[in-house]
Amino acid sequence: MFVFISLAQKNVTRKKERSALTIIGVLLAVAATISLVSIAEGLYERLNYEINLQDVDIYVLPKSSSFLPAGSMGAIGSGSLIVSREYINQIKSIAGVKDVTGITRLLATAGKEKVGVVVWGIIPDKMNIFFPKIEIQEGDFFQKTNDLIIGPQISRELKIDIENQFPISQVNFNIVGKTYPVYSFEDYACFISLDDALTVQRTQGVQEIWVQVADDSSSGEIDNIIKTIRKEMKDVTVKTKVEYLGDANHFVALVRLLQYAISAIGILIAITASMNTMLMSTYERMDEFGTLRAIGASRFFIFSMVLFESLFLSFIGGILGVLLGFLGSGLFNDAIVTLLKLSFPVSKVTFRLIIEALMLSIGVGLLGALIPAFIASRMEIIKALRWE
Amino acid sequence: MNVRVQNLRKYFETSAGVLKVIDNANLTVEKGDFIAIMGSSGCGKSTLLFLLGCIDVPTFGSIYLDNVEVTEADESTREKIRLYNIGFVFQNYNLLPTLTVLENIILPMQLGDTFKGQREARALALLRVVGLEDKRDDKPTNLSGGQQQRIAIARALANKPGLLLADEPTGNLDAKTSRELMQVLRSINETQEVTLVMVTHDPKSASVANRIFYLENGQLRGTLV
Ligand SMILES: Nc1ncnc2c1ncn2[C@@H]1O[C@H](COP(=O)(O)OP(=O)(O)O)[C@@H](O)[C@H]1O
Ligand SMILES: [Mg+2]
Numbered sequence: 033m034f035v036f037i038s039l040a041q042k043n044v045t046r047k048k049e050r051s052a053l054t055i056i057g058v059l060l061a062v063a064a065t066i067s068l069v070s071i072a073e074g075l076y077e078r079l080n081y082e083i084n085l086q087d088v089d090i091y092v093l094p095k096s097s098s099f100l101p102a103g104s105m106g107a108i109g110s111g112s113l114i115v116s117r118e119y120i121n122q123i124k125s126i127a128g129v130k131d132v133t134g135i136t137r138l139l140a141t142a143g144k145e146k147v148g149v150v151v152w153g154i155i156p157d158k159m160n161i162f163f164p165k166i167e168i169q170e171g172d173f174f175q176k177t178n179d180l181i182i183g184p185q186i187s188r189e190l191k192i193d194i195e196n197q198f199p200i201s202q203v204n205f206n207i208v209g210k211t212y213p214v215y216s217f218e219d220y221a222c223f224i225s226l227d228d229a230l231t232v233q234r235t236q237g238v239q240e241i242w243v244q245v246a247d248d249s250s251s252g253e254i255d256n257i258i259k260t261i262r263k264e265m266k267d268v269t270v271k272t273k274v275e276y277l278g279d280a281n282h283f284v285a286l287v288r289l290l291q292y293a294i295s296a297i298g299i300l301i302a303i304t305a306s307m308n309t310m311l312m313s314t315y316e317r318m319d320e321f322g323t324l325r326a327i328g329a330s331r332f333f334i335f336s337m338v339l340f341e342s343l344f345l346s347f348i349g350g351i352l353g354v355l356l357g358f359l360g361s362g363l364f365n366d367a368i369v370t371l372l373k374l375s376f377p378v379s380k381v382t383f384r385l386i387i388e389a390l391m392l393s394i395g396v397g398l399l400g401a402l403i404p405a406f407i408a409s410r411m412e413i414i415k416a417l418r419w420e
Numbered sequence: 421m422n423v424r425v426q427n428l429r430k431y432f433e434t435s436a437g438v439l440k441v442i443d444n445a446n447l448t449v450e451k452g453d454f455i456a457i458m459g460s461s462g463c464g465k466s467t468l469l470f471l472l473g474c475i476d477v478p479t480f481g482s483i484y485l486d487n488v489e490v491t492e493a494d495e496s497t498r499e500k501i502r503l504y505n506i507g508f509v510f511q512n513y514n515l516l517p518t519l520t521v522l523e524n525i526i527l528p529m530q531l532g533d534t535f536k537g538q539r540e541a542r543a544l545a546l547l548r549v550v551g552l553e554d555k556r557d558d559k560p561t562n563l564s565g566g567q568q569q570r571i572a573i574a575r576a577l578a579n580k581p582g583l584l585l586a587d588e589p590t591g592n593l594d595a596k597t598s599r600e601l602m603q604v605l606r607s608i609n610e611t612q613e614v615t616l617v618m619v620t621h622d623p624k625s626a627s628v629a630n631r632i633f634y635l636e637n638g639q640l641r642g643t644l645v
Binding site for chain 1: 467470473475476495496499500502503504507508510514516517518519527528530531532575576579
């Protein structure tokens with residue numbers, strides 16, 4: 033029934049060097065793709081982890097704010113869109129709302145090397161409510177003006193600690209507390225009071241308002257509150273945690289697409305390489321195709337045989353590529369982690385990525401074989417038999 | 421299987437003009453007959469055999485196999501005729517180098533989905549007919565020309581065709597091996613109920629057939645041996 037598969041399998045071992053080269057072509061493309069795209073996967077993990085550090089039921093954002101990566105990563109892209117501060121108290125008075133804080137992120141540069149540091153502005157006594165997983169290991173939460181809590185990694189990096197000063201836009205902040213590591217961007221961030229942050233930023237609006245709902249298990253309650261906010265405040269966008277995460281994931285999907293686009297060059301080369309191999313071996317064996325057709329094999333049989341040959345090679349390349357991709361992604365990750373002195377991984381080879389990479393290798397095999405398979409199966413039998 | 425060729429023409433368009441390789445050839449072969457077609461090199465013997473074997477289509481004329489016109493049939497029908505009703509033996513053996521001797525003989529049965537469960541037994545029986553049982557697991561490239569041609573004959577018989585076409589089967593063999601191979605063909609013709617059409621330019625080989633035809637100027641002229 034599937035004789036063409038066994039024939040194809042036997043054919044690939046005929047010219048070992050050439051088969052090996054094709055496999056290497058696919059392998060490299062797949063490995064490069066995995067190494068690259070694993071960063072998007074890592075980013076995805078990171079964003080979700082970040083957002084889950086925040087115990088927030090409803091996010092209130094400026095109207096028409098396009099997605100800004102959540103958490104510390106969002107600091108850079110925060111832009112000038114703001115939500116009026118008045119809304120904090122207004123939302124607090126809505127029935128069913130448990131807690132509210134304004135959130136603002138700004139970027140400071142610190143140390144001799146002018147390292148960029150994300151600084152969170154948050155209402156002082158709300159920090160342990162909205163970041164329940166971030167605990168103080170030394171010192172205390174901020175109380176006074178110009179108090180600052182420092183993340184453990186940035187503290188180590190810049191060799192500054194409690195009692196030291198931390199300048200933000202020419203204002204000197206006093207480090208009063210240090211957090212425990214949470215193995216995310218927050219380890220590199222600082223926290224100051226929302227008032228101080230707005231003073232430094234010279235603005236009266238916050239970037240986000242975070243809301244906790246009393247009965248956060250009731251989606252009906254959350255919906256009601258969202259409706260009320262939407263009715264009372266026309267210039268904001270309101271999102272549930274799920275929607276907020278969805279935006280983050282949408283952003284990652286874009287990054288992933290971009291990375292696939294970059295690796296497309298490698299993939300194209302792999303397709304060309306496999307097409308070249310299949311063309312060469314097809315023309316070399318034209319007389320065999322002629323023989324097969326002369327003794328009754330169908331065009332479909334020949335077509336499938338050539339296709340499967342290519343699929344064999346590219347699938348082997350795909351599997352080896354996944355292995356090398358693991359290695360590449362690991363090296364990539366180690367390099368970035370070392371370079372940026374991160375406490376958490378930046379890339380991740382996910383199951384989904386492996387499946388995508390294997391499908392990619394199959395795609396390479398199919399595309400590379402299409403033309404050769406077509407030529408082999410369409411060749412006139414007498415021409416194939418008399419082929420030199 | 422009986423064969424009838426009527427006003428057969430095969431023209432090739434070449435840069436030098438139209439080449440009339442087969443030009444109004446006629447032929448009738450009765451079921452179970454063994455005929456040889458002789459002719460000089462390049463006179464169109466292979467072309468004629470390809471036409472008979474449904475491998476190529478004529479420019480004009482008809483071929484009847486068991487009284488069924490086959491040149492008008494569509495490609496998938498002709499594929500089936502090649503697979504089930506015709507065995508083809510090539511001058512250069514044309515065995516598949518990646519397959520063992522046994523696998524080569526089994527291949528047409530796999531292609532045709534025939535003799536399920538008894539393919540190996542049948543292939544071995546055919547190997548016995550051509551006298552090469554001990555080569556079943558060899559690769560064709562390790563065999564001599566004469567041996568390869570015997571394997572090719574066994575393969576051609578795999579699906580019990582009614583018609584065996586042989587294109588200069590002894591063309592690459594020495595005199596002694598040729599003689600032995602012709603004996604194999606002779607005995608197959610006698611025992612396997614298969615009509616045999618062989619083209620050759622070797623008179624000795626041709627003399628084994630019941631009748632000899634000559635292909636000259638694209639036409640067939642018959643004589644009795
Ligand atoms: N596809 C083709 N196109 C053009 N000329 C061909 C083609 N096939 C065969 N010929 C020519 O037809 C003639 C007969 O070829 P062939 O049947 O192979 O002769 P034989 O088998 O008797 O040696 C030769 O001159 C050959 O060059
Ligand atoms: Mg010839």
